[in-house]
Amino acid sequence: MxxxxxxxxxxxxxxxxxxxxxxxxxxxxxxxxxxxxxxxxxxxxxxxxxxxxxxxxxxxxxxxxxxxxxxxxxxxxxxxxxxxxxxxxxxxxxxxxxxxxxxxYFPKILSGPIERASKMMPQLQEKRNLSYNIFVDGLRQILWGLFAKIVIAENCAVIVDPIFNNYENEAGVTLLIGALFYAVQLYADFSGYSNMAIGISKLFGIQLMRNFSTPFFSTNISDYWRKWHISLTTWMMDFVFTPLSFSLRSYKKKGLVISIVSTFILVGFWHGPNWTFIVYGLFHGLYFIPLVYSGKMNTSQVLSKGRNFPTLKELISMAALFLLIALTDVFFRSDNIIGAFEYIINIFKINNTISYNSEIISSGQLIKTTGILVFFFIIEWINKNKTHDFQIDSYNKYLRWSLYYLIFVLIINFSKSSQNFIYLKF
Structure with missing residues (x-):
């Protein structure tokens, strides 16, 4: 009021x-x-x-x-x-x-996207007509979001939780697996919610902004943040970074670095009252420094342009960035800074003789989850340049329905007891 x-x-x-x-x-x-x-x-x-x-x-x-x-x-x-x-x-x-x-508005009240009034208010003021194509596309997006949450994120959690809860007694390879799978869990959990919120809104004739755009297919940190939690990133860029960088423009690149690092510290602190989030944001801000001084901060590479597969250089860049993101996400997952640093240090300990967690590494859970992840990221790769990750309206009817049934089967057979959405606590 x-x-x-x-x-x-x-x-x-x-x-x-x-x-x-x-x-x-x-x-x-x-x-x-x-x-x-x-x-x-x-x-x-x-x-x-x-x-x-x-x-x-x-x-x-x-x-x-x-x-x-x-x-x-x-x-x-x-x-x-x-x-x-x-x-x-x-x-x-x-x-x-x-x-x-x-x-x-109820679909986004729990975890966004953070909508701008200029985009959403006009939709509330105009009469909305039910469109069959938009309605069906919304259902597809809900299905993909549901699959990402209760199959991808929850199966990753089965691997991640025991590792993080007992990281002091795990080998480096086990800890690395835990970090990599947590990065995927966080993405599938949050993007799954966003896709469901956006899909539900389409059923009411309301278009919410896209919140994720296949961020793991990025080749640098700047491109990653243009694709990760887009609604928060654009908000911070518009209302924090832009006025701050304008006021520090006389300091040139140093002022730009201060503006970026300050903005991302605030991005981290936005997530919660814990020093781990502040360090998480600080590191992401520091990752921009090489891009600022090389003049490549605003460059956005189109992956595999005119090709179906990435080049070796693109693949190496994506893998290196994903590893960096996964290691930084350890701070996001840990209860305190000391625990996060210990976790990361233990990954790279040369004389880490602690035996690996045979129940996790040797069990069928790791193989099963990896197989499902391959399917998940293949679909995302194919649709990386479309308006959402499961926009398959251009596919022929038989392929579309085959994918529907396959996802239904995966949900029925491999879904886990749904935990809270990670971003509900933020």
């Missing part, structure tokens, strides 16, 4: 000074709520620990705070709305029902 009326007041105010006051009120209100619900205990614990260094009390109690559903997503969405209204990029909504649907 407050954001709705702030949007109207920003536009109706005749003086820019008054408009800015309403904008600042909205920023303080939204960011303040997010900090209280999600980060209060993090800052409180840090403050108490700082006092302890100077001889303060060592005992303290944190608050038990129930976090509102999807607060990280709808907060950024409303912040973007107010900023766009202030910048006169959109007209403020004068319909409280439409604005409420924009903020709390």
């Amino acid at each position: 407050l954001n709705y009326y702030l949007g109207l007041n920003i536009r109706n105010a005749k003086k820019e000074k008054i408009q800015k006051r309403f904008l600042y009120l909205g920023l303080i209100f939204n960011i303040g709520l997010l900090i209280y619900f999600k980060y209060f205990n993090f800052f409180y614990e840090g403050f108490v620990q700082l006092l302890n260094i100077f001889g303060g009390s060592s005992s303290y109690n944190t608050l038990t705070i129930l976090i509102p559903l999807g607060i990280s997503f709808f907060t950024f969405q409303t912040l973007g709305y107010l900023i766009d209204v202030y910048n006169e990029e959109i007209e403020p909504s004068n319909n409280i029902l439409e604005f409420s649907v924009f903020v709390s």
Whole structure:
């Protein structure tokens, strides 16, 4: 309600000074709520620990705070709305029902995508006609998202969880397998949710933005972030990186590096009140430095252009980037920074004589999951340049239905008990 009326007041105010006051009120209100619900205990614990260094009390109690559903997503969405209204990029909504649907639209409320008002609000204001082709395409996207979540992500979790929970007693090869499969689990879990949310929206005639675009087929970190969690990345680029880099433009490439690293630290911290996420974001920001100084930050390579398969150079670049991403994701999965560093160090220990986890490595689970992953990524590779990962409307009827039945069979026979979506806690 407050954001709705702030949007109207920003536009109706005749003086820019008054408009800015309403904008600042909205920023303080939204960011303040997010900090209280999600980060209060993090800052409180840090403050108490700082006092302890100077001889303060060592005992303290944190608050038990129930976090509102999807607060990280709808907060950024409303912040973007107010900023766009202030910048006169959109007209403020004068319909409280439409604005409420924009903020709390149920398919995306849990884990996004973070929609921009300029794209979604017009769809709520216009009459939506049911289209057979869009409806069927939505069903395909739901099916692919369901397959990614309960088959790919959950089977990867069966391998990943025992390894991370007992990493001190695992061999380097086992830890490497755990890191690689966790990267795939994280992707399948989140992209699966996004595809289902987008697919469900198509059934209502609403087009949500694409949130993933086959990121593991990237050859550099810049291209990867253009394809990973696209709604968050574009939000951060528009509202954090762009104004920050503009203000630091006099420092040239150093200012650009500071802007990128600062933005990605915020990207990491957005995920949760833990130093592991901050380090995760810091590393991703640092990975951009070679691209900045080589002038290749904005280059986006079209893979296998005019060909069905990547070149050896492209394949090596994709594999090296995937390994880098997987190792960095260890911080995303670990409970603390020390545990994450220990996990990574143990991978590369030359004298790591600890026996590998025979139950995981030697079992049929690893072979079965790898086989399903091959099918998963083949389909994604074929559709990498299409609007979503399972856009198969151009296939002939018999091939389409064969794929439907194959996925149904895989879901029925290989799905695991569904855990919570990883991104629900963010």
